[in-house]
Amino acid sequence: xxxxxxxxKDILPDTIDYWSYLEATAKAVSESFxxxxxxxxxxxxxxxxxxxxxxxxDIVNKEMYSFTDRxxxxxxxxxxxxxxxxxxLVQSSLYQQQPTTxxxxxxxxxxxxxxxxxxxxxxxxxGAECVSSPYPESDVEIISLAVAYCKALGIDDYxxxxxxxxxxxxxxxxxxxxxxxxxxxxxxLSGDSQSRLEQNPLRVLDSKAEQDKxxxxxxxxxxxxxxxxxxxxxxxxxxxxxxxxxxFTLQPRLVRGLDYYSHTVFEFQHSSLGSQDSFGGGGxxxxxxxxxxxxxxxxxxxxxxxxxxxxxxxxxxxLPPMEPIAEYYVLAADSKYIDKAFEVSSALRSKGKKVLTxxxxxxFKAQMRDAGxxxxxxxxxxxxxxxxxxxxxVKNMSNSEQNEIKITEFIESL
Ligand code: HAM
Numbered sequence: 001x002x003x004x005x006x007x008x009k010d011i012l013p014d015t016i017d018y019w020s021y022l023e024a025t026a027k028a029v030s031e032s033f034x035x036x037x038x039x040x041x042x043x044x045x046x047x048x049x050x051x052x053x054x055x056x057x058d059i060v061n062k063e064m065y066s067f068t069d070r071x072x073x074x075x076x077x078x079x080x081x082x083x084x085x086x087x088x089l090v091q092s093s094l095y096q097q098q099p100t101t102x103x104x105x106x107x108x109x110x111x112x113x114x115x116x117x118x119x120x121x122x123x124x125x126x127g128a129e130c131v132s133s134p135y136p137e138s139d140v141e142i143i144s145l146a147v148a149y150c151k152a153l154g155i156d157d158y159x160x161x162x163x164x165x166x167x168x169x170x171x172x173x174x175x176x177x178x179x180x181x182x183x184x185x186x187x188x189l190s191g192d193s194q195s196r197l198e199q200n201p202l203r204v205l206d207s208k209a210e211q212d213k214x215x216x217x218x219x220x221x222x223x224x225x226x227x228x229x230x231x232x233x234x235x236x237x238x239x240x241x242x243x244x245x246x247x248f249t250l251q252p253r254l255v256r257g258l259d260y261y262s263h264t265v266f267e268f269q270h271s272s273l274g275s276q277d278s279f280g281g282g283g284x285x286x287x288x289x290x291x292x293x294x295x296x297x298x299x300x301x302x303x304x305x306x307x308x309x310x311x312x313x314x315x316x317x318x319l320p321p322m323e324p325i326a327e328y329y330v331l332a333a334d335s336k337y338i339d340k341a342f343e344v345s346s347a348l349r350s351k352g353k354k355v356l357t358x359x360x361x362x363x364f365k366a367q368m369r370d371a372g373x374x375x376x377x378x379x380x381x382x383x384x385x386x387x388x389x390x391x392x393x394v395k396n397m398s399n400s401e402q403n404e405i406k407i408t409e410f411i412e413s414l
Contacts, residue, residue, distance in 0.1 A: 005121065006121065007113070007119075007120045008121055008122040009120060009122075015310075017322045018313070018320065021320045022106075022306055022309060022310070023106045023126075025152050026104065026106050026126040027104075029145065029148050029149045030104035030128060030145065032148070033102065033141065033145050034102055035102040035104040035128055036102065036103060036104070037104055037106075038088070038104070039107070040081070040105075041078075042077060042078060043076060043077050043078065044075070044076060044078055044087065045075065045076075046064070046066050046074040046075060046076040047074075048076070048083050048292065049064060049080075049083050049084075051083075051292060052082070052083025052086065052260060053079065053080065053083055053259060054258060054259025055259075056196075056199050056200040057257055057258055057259055058257055059079050059080070059111060059257065062112070063079060063111040063113055064076050064077075064111070064112065065077040065079075065110045065111075065112060065121075077109075078109055079109055079111045080125070080258070081105055081127055081129075082260070082285065083260070085103060085105075085129055086285075086288050086289055086292050086294065086299070087292055089101065089131065089294070090292055090293055095131050095132055095289075095294075095297055099132060099133075100130060100131065100133050101130075101131040101132060102129075102130050102131075103128065103130075103131070104126070104127065104128040105125070105126070105127050105128075106124070106125070106306070107124065107125065108122055108123070109124065109125055110122055111123070116275075116276070117274055117276065118279075118305070118308045119276050120307060123305055124305070124307065125303040125304060125306060126149065126303065126304050127282075127301060127302060128142060128145055128301055128302060129142075129300070129301035130142050130301060131297060131298075131299040132298065132299065133300075135236075136233050136234075136236035136240065136264075137240070138298075138299075139233075139264040139284060139300050140237055140240040140244070142282065142301060142302055143160075143237075143241065143264075143266060143302070145302075146280060146282070146304065147160070150268070153313060154313075154316065154318040155270070155309070155312055155313070155316065155318070157270070158268050158269060158312075159249060159268070159269040159270070160248040160249065160267075160268055160269075161248070161249050161250075161251035161254050161266060161267045161268075161269065162248045162249070162250055162254070162264065162265070163251050163252055163253070163254035163255070163264075163265050163266070164223075164226065164230060164233070164237075164263055164264055164265070165202070165263060166222065166226045166227070166234075166262070166263065167227065167230045167233075167286075168262065170226045170227050171225075171262065173225045174222045174225035175201055177220045177225060178201045178202070178204075178219060179197065181219055181220055182197050182201055182204060182215070182219070188211060188214065188215050189211065189212055189215055190207065190209040190211050190212050192209065193212050200259075202255040203255065205255050206253065206255050206256070206257070216253060219253075223252055233263055233264070234263065234264065251267075254266070256281055256283060260285040260287065260291070261283040261285055262283075262287060263283070263284040263286070264283050264284050265281070265282070265283035266282060267280070268280040272311060273308055273311060273312065279305050279308035279309060280305065280308075282303060283300065284298070284299070284300040285299055285300070285301070286299070324374065324375040325354070325356060325374055325375070325376075326374060327355075327376060327378065328345075328353055328355045328356070328376060328377070328378050328379075328380055329355075329356050329367070329370070329371035329374065329378070329380070330345045330348070330355055330356070330379075330382070331357075331364070331368070331371065331382065332382050333364050333381060333383035333384065334383070334384070337382045340382050341357055344382065344392065344407065345357055347411045348414065351411070353414065356376060358370065371397070372397070376397060377397055377398065378394055378396060378397060379394075379395040379397060380392055380393070381393040389406075390408070391406050392404070392405065392407055394410065
């Protein structure tokens, strides 16, 4: 038997309704904030991500599905969408025509990670990007959109962590202070962190290694390195979130695993996820457009992992009930009435009804059993007696009531 690739999952009909629900809710909530959907190719030139997400990140260094295509070009299955969207906007010049471009997506992504609960090699994200405003209002809009999605799904016991990385100058100042501190404590750090220390010191702050945690705990705080502009931006984000009644926790060690962030960064965590407790995250990325060859353009966005949302909803008992596959079961009591069954089914479908019929010539009884198992609301029975009077029998499955009705009348009544 050929197995699916490790870390990938088939979404079979027994769970597809959950996926449809998450996507329909994403669409409804996004549209309520006036966001429009964007779809980009599933693969991109590798440089979109190596330059966009950053050469020093785990995603680019260890997790990308990259290959050389037949034309000799290095191609990568997208590990995330933000860099790809920026590439698309720069290419189409769309973002230059409007004061703000608001976009959402619900799509598959690929990262070569070690699979475990909530961590796959092909996974899905719902995300949104708000492009062109440098002001804290758009950070707040993006965070409140993410919060609105959680609320619409009935997830309210999450933790929202927030931090700022400041502007470029503040970050450079902070990196200097941080490197000096980490160098003093180099012996106590893990091998990974020692090698990251100078190239990407911020990443040491979210190291999961126990021995790093003690060092990180006493590390200098970025808040102390912020200049006036960075501080004012963050203060406004905080005060607007408070005004909107959005609960959050300030987390000065939160840096996130992608290089493109500046100013506000945030992450959503939920206790049901175990060690992979983060189910969403995002932040501002003011330098990404120019890094990918566009005009300097401020932007902010977030993404949430769909598989992780499903784990949370299951733990909370908030998965939606599965939709019955059909409302009507058209039952031909004998194979002689197949054509009549087709005619009635077509008429029902043309009225917008979902209709199920038997395709394997089951007996009357077996079809009734099938109708019961399929959870339909009505069984429409086509049988000799009724047909001789141009009628059929309609059985209401919720109370077992059965009524004879003229075929024409039945169709008209729908
Ligand atoms: P990210 O934090 O890398 O951010 O991913 C966002 C979410 O995707 C994670 O919180 C997690 O729920 C889910 N996720 C990531 N990797 C996996 C995996 N291997 N298996 C299952 N779920 C996973 C980004 O991707 C940024 N593009 C977010 C963003 C948008 N920032 C600004 N705009």
